[in-house]
């Protein structure tokens with residue numbers, strides 16, 4: 001699928017059909033998430049794939065989100081900060097969160113490209129989830145990603161307009177200086 005179409009199509013889906021997600025597609029999506037940027041190119045991600053309905057029910061309870069319980073699949077994205085902290089100190093922990101976020105985004109986009117819906121879930125108790133899934137204490141759970149084929153109507157939430165997020169040259173200057181006005185040549189390039 002064209003990248004703009006994938007970006008437009010990705011929305012959070014919170015309800016899935018019973019249909020299983022082909023394992024090969026899950027692996028393809030995770031492979032894509034490994035292609036992104038990593039500080040010092042050190043990939044500290046681990047992906048825990050969960051298909052057992054009982055475990056999925058326990059995760060749903062832990063997240064206090066009942067819709068998760070009927071998901072055919074959950075991908076848990078985890079990181080280990082230790083190496084990045086050793087190399088970059090305190091900053092390594094920041095890098096770890098950042099590169100996990102980038103990978104999660106790629107993962108969701110690739111799933112969308114494969115016509116699989118998902119939702120980034122960040123609300124859970126780390127300790128309880130680690131206990132259920134036997135995850136060691138030093139591992140960070142970055143996200144819980146239920147995935148499957150949507151049983152819901154798709155509605156794209158409203159997003160911010162471009163002009164509302166731009167500053168120019170200095171913080172809070174929202175007027176683009178004349179020097180930066182889009183020239184006819186630039187405009188033509190944009191629509192190429």
Ligand SMILES: Cc1cc2nc3c(=O)[nH]c(=O)nc-3n(C[C@H](O)[C@H](O)[C@H](O)COP(=O)(O)O)c2cc1C
Nearest residue numbers: 010011012013014065119120121122123124156157
């Ligand atoms: C860090 C993070 C945590 C989130 N946690 C949850 C969550 O716990 N439950 C949920 O249903 N959605 C969660 N979401 C999804 C957002 O609600 C969703 O992205 C937002 O409403 C925009 O909708 P869209 O993804 O369809 O564009 C989370 C998203 C992010 C980035």
